[in-house]
Amino acid sequence: MITYVKADQFFYPYEVKTGGYLELVDGKFGDWVAEAPAGAETLDYTGYTIAPGLVDTHIHGFGGVDVMDNNIEGTLHVMSEGLLSTGVTSFLPTTLTSTFERLLEVTKNLGARYQEATGAKIRGIYFEGPYFTEKYKGAQNPAYMKDPTMEEFSAWQEAAHGMINKIALAPERKTAPDFIRTVTDQGVTVALGHSNATFEEATHGVQAGASVWVHAYNGMRGLTHRELGMVGAMYEIPHTVAELICDGHHVHPKACEILLKQKGYENVALITDCMTAGGQPDGDYMLGEFPVVVENGTARLKDSGSLAGSILKLKDGVKNVVKWGIASPHQAIMMASLVPAKSVHIDDVCGQIKCGYDADFIVLDKDLELVATYLNGEKRFEA
Numbered sequence: 001m002i003t004y005v006k007a008d009q010f011f012y013p014y015e016v017k018t019g020g021y022l023e024l025v026d027g028k029f030g031d032w033v034a035e036a037p038a039g040a041e042t043l044d045y046t047g048y049t050i051a052p053g054l055v056d057t058h059i060h061g062f063g064g065v066d067v068m069d070n071n072i073e074g075t076l077h078v079m080s081e082g083l084l085s086t087g088v089t090s091f092l093p094t095t096l097t098s099t100f101e102r103l104l105e106v107t108k109n110l111g112a113r114y115q116e117a118t119g120a121k122i123r124g125i126y127f128e129g130p131y132f133t134e135k136y137k138g139a140q141n142p143a144y145m146k147d148p149t150m151e152e153f154s155a156w157q158e159a160a161h162g163m164i165n166k167i168a169l170a171p172e173r174k175t176a177p178d179f180i181r182t183v184t185d186q187g188v189t190v191a192l193g194h195s196n197a198t199f200e201e202a203t204h205g206v207q208a209g210a211s212v213w214v215h216a217y218n219g220m221r222g223l224t225h226r227e228l229g230m231v232g233a234m235y236e237i238p239h240t241v242a243e244l245i246c247d248g249h250h251v252h253p254k255a256c257e258i259l260l261k262q263k264g265y266e267n268v269a270l271i272t273d274c275m276t277a278g279g280q281p282d283g284d285y286m287l288g289e290f291p292v293v294v295e296n297g298t299a300r301l302k303d304s305g306s307l308a309g310s311i312l313k314l315k316d317g318v319k320n321v322v323k324w325g326i327a328s329p330h331q332a333i334m335m336a337s338l339v340p341a342k343s344v345h346i347d348d349v350c351g352q353i354k355c356g357y358d359a360d361f362i363v364l365d366k367d368l369e370l371v372a373t374y375l376n377g378e379k380r381f382e383a
Contacts, residue, residue: 053089171205
């Protein structure tokens, strides 16, 4: 069955197509055409923009569910369905630093049942930790932090049926370079963060194969005029992608602007780092093992007041970078769809409007407010 979507503009990866119609063929994207055949079934979104479904490659929870709870039904249904209201159609459930055994349980369940997700599609698993440094632990438990070993990772990957496609670590960890080389050879994306690495140590990590920076500026050694640190390496090293939380709390808008000037929008991936309280009212929550207070648009550790993930919806991160005047609407959408998808090598299945891909897309009004979310050509959320 062929349906034609009419809209004012369509956000393709490297261009904006104005007017016309987008074919939907049996739940897949077809071609863009100037005119639809007479009498064809049409979805009329005149006055609106069609964009690819958003891709969140760093998200711990949503709607009262935390990936580390190992509530697999919650992740597959509550979380994945809830994310459709944020414009997200593909995501990587993200773990936290924990025991080997706990991480094994979580990955075993996700690896066995990820295809049962009823909403946004699970495209892999992101291990945020446990191979970090205590100095920049953030809202992660330093008791479990250690040097990376292939023995551990191979066990997790086997339990996950090969679904771990991204892991974050601190490059100054003793065994990090060899570990990075080995897992990147296996097709796993390595991200650098929660780290006190010098510029040289960070550079060695990238030379070994790392290609992503975990939540830019947060949880990393800053830049000074004598030691450029992780931030300097993130600015300076080309062909690497920086994750960026654009909620206005984690990173000052001007710092976001500087990062975009340094790397270009094609190397910045908008993420949420959202925790269980995303889409929920203010109050007391848990992030892994830590009590968190959610109020005034932030999630903070109860004991220290430090930021503990976010409650950001990715659609709002898109709106923010446009509102701050640091990206065009098209650039903002690409930073929340194609760039993150490319950063973990899943752009062959999501992150763009392309003939033959699943018809996962969003409808936006002129203010970039989410109007509807479609999965496989079917409307699954309407504002």
